[in-house]
Amino acid sequence: MHRLCIKRYRNTLIPLREAWYSKTSSTFGNDEKTRNLVYKDALEMLRSHFEFAVRDSVPRKNAELYEAVKHFDDLCYHVGPKRLVYTSDILMISYKSLEQPKNLTVDNLRRAAMLSWAFENATTGFFLADDITDSNTVRWNMPCWHTLPHIGLRALVDLRLLTMGSSQIIRKHLKDLPTYIHLQTLFNQFLYVTFLGQSSDLYSSSLFKNYRDDSSLSMSHYRALTKMKVGFPLYVAPPLAAIYLANLDPEIYTRSKHIFDNLAIHRQAQVSILVRTFYTRVLVL
Template identity: 30%
Template sequence: MRRLLNCAANATKALRTKCLDLSPFKMKSHPLVLCSASFQGDSVCNGAHSKKALLSDPQLFDAQFDELLSELTERDMNDSGLTDALKRLKEIMVYNVPGGKKNRGLSVIGSLRELLPPSQLTQDSVQQALLIGWCIEMLQAFFLMADDIMDASVTRRGQPCWYKRDGIGLDAINDSLLVEASIYRLLRRHCRNQPYYVHLLELFNETTFQTELGQALDLMTAPPGQIDLNRFTMERYKTIVKYKTAFYSFYLPVAAAMYMAGVDSEEEHTNARHILLEMGEFFQIQDDYLDCFGDPAVTGKIGTDIQDNKCSWLVVKALEVLSPEQRSQLEVRFKSLFFCLSQIYISI
């Protein structure tokens, strides 16, 4: 159990650091927070004599993207008739995949370093962990590209959403599917001879299904133009967060590393899942706060939760303490005025 605590703490430290830097919420001292040091300064292969051994995990991770991009768009298919489509795939990948903090992807190698002794952490296993990390970043890009269309978002990571670019529009739906399909091409090519390959496929498929269920619940809770604040309960909020965010953002990277390390017992995965889903909920609460009160210059996006009628933590908590008059005001103005919830929340 202690190994799982260390793994969860280190694999997600970058996420926690980002949250604490941007948000007024402060995490209290806790064994999870005070565990071992961050993985980000570790070098590849624990002393392997090569130039790569001098690079940190984030540097190795960035270098790996160029390699997999070349593989997918230049060496994967040899049909000359697909030249334009592969060029489009390259543009999609470059624009949508590497622009984030990469915390989910880096959590794979960070977790693997916690789970394997140095003698077992070979250069091949490091490279596979980096590639699996990029597959998670690609899964994230697939989700976000589709989510931006459904939410009619304007910006993502400090630039226009992909579907908002000239000439893209709803073609972005197929573009997002290309990104998702590329995940399984990479996993098959690089991992199918590994004993954990089937576990990885099941993990990615199950996580995708869980996330899409969470997205469906989110959309059903707040259909466009239909205001029903009775749907905005803490139970519903926690379920949306668990399935839409926590599974793929927190459990997926650590679970992938566990399978790579040969940790495949249901008990250990259940223990890790419990810890990581709690951390995912904490992360989402801060994200909801930043959607309303965060500076777009810092967060990289313009928040739309209020005008999108989203079941966010702010409105759920506000509904628990609003007076009847304030609730009535919120029901009338929730959809039309972006600043309404901000003003009410500040006043209570």
């Protein structure tokens, strides 16, 4: 039944020009033309692997879990992939830029795509949590997941499954890599820091709203919050994950950290302006 469900979504979500990625195998890894095409269209390959990320997030052979898995599929296809994505794009582009051209095989790019979706799906879980706590009703020009009549606060359970399913993707597709432990550790830190940032943001907002305590509006607090809610999920975790995936020295990132910190501040300022002006329907981190 779930295969039929996946096939139905595949027909609607993957353009015909991307369909060849779904049929690639390790035997194509030595084909120079195929490798060059994959290198050029890495982001399209990323989009085409969304359905496989959904498939591998939860167990599908247990008939007793059918309804839960079907509900999970509905969630995934409601919140993606036809929307703006950030974490996965940055990770995929970083990997393509860092990896040696000879190692940009179909198999390696497929691993990069699955790792990218693991981080992106976890980021989607952060969005679901934000929508609930902020009482948002629209996300990506669609009704927020928790506002659907049959969902409500069940979304709290859904976002946990989405997050843990991402860890399952990493375990399934990257457990044989020498840097697997580093990737899982980074992913756990990614979750911890971002959820901590969300908690701090919620507390600060309540503090100012209820007591007009302007200490939460200081620049030092703003910078700390930006590093947790924007900096780590966009400009720390994705580049570091790409570095580990390419089996490179993390010192590469350390030398550029000040640049990524400034990018995070710029991104948060950009988002604040957009949300407060005309672009309120497309909410981001």
